[in-house]
């Protein structure tokens with residue numbers, strides 16, 4: 001993959017903003033370079049624009065070199081920056097599978113980038129020939145999501161590889177839910193495919209949705225482009241400090257994952273027994289896609305009981321389907337009791 005021909009010319013030519021902390025990033029006795037207030041430590045100081053300490057730690061956990069890691073304000077930031085870097089507004093388009101995470105399309109829309117949507121095939125797996133047939137000279141990116149939201153399934157490894165091999169532009173594999181199925185990650189293949197970009201996040205299994213921290217992994221020259229076009233201080237000091245602390249909780253995270261996977265299977269089994277449930281799709285994530293009779297009615301009933309799930313009925317291939325996040329044992333029981341009580345009214 002040749003970045004010089006794929007990245008927008010204005011981005012290639014851009015001279016990035018150089019902050020005080022870019023120009024001098026070491027230790028010093030007195031910092032008088034950034035117009036900061038000398039009081040109110042440590043909040044008075046601008047954060048490290050490249051989040052070096054945090055990246056070192058992530059690098060050790062993920063076994064990926066620091067210069068192949070980009071950190072963003074959630075995964076949503078790299079999604080937006082990738083589209084900005086590659087897609088000339090109104091000219092280049094992206095390809096995504098359907099149904100999938102809604103943010104690719106929104107980020108594309110903001111950038112006036114058209115989206116070609118290719119429906120998934122049987123069992124919500126990729127239709128590889130259709131995806132590759134949608135590619136033309138103006139295709140600048142393919143977005144894949146595995147495990148996929150809202151369908152919950154991991155995509156077949158061979159299919160993702162066929163896309164990586166068959167398309168010579170960037171292929172994004174969004175692995176927001178990969179901690180629930182770590183053996184399915186494409187991160188170990190980063191060195192093998194120079195057009196692979198893997199997205200992961202601390203919002204799901206790691207339990208840090210509130211601090212907004214997402215990761216992109218790719219070849220170093222592409223990471224350098226993202227660093228060049230991001231906001232200079234995109235990850236604030238509170239987020240960096242909290243993430244450094246919570247990343248020591250890897251054992252607790254694994255614990256949460258195993259409990260949630262167990263709870264997911266219990267919940268799936270119990271939902272299957274309900275007469276208005278037509279299908280519970282197998283899930284590799286922390287949620288279930290459930291096909292029902294009268295999705296809107298069930299959704300509204302649960303809202304009236306103070307329980308909020310997601311009605312995905314209006315999405316292609318998700319007709320009459322609800323997306324239910326797996327909660328704690330207690331929360332799942334409350335949900336099941338409410339659904340049982342529907343049978344009595």
Ligand SMILES: *Cc1c(COP(=O)(O)O)cnc(C)c1O
Nearest residue numbers: 074075076101149176201203214
């Ligand atoms: C939840 C989710 C994300 C995470 O987004 P953040 O901005 O990191 O919170 C990314 N991709 C998918 C498919 C998701 O479901």
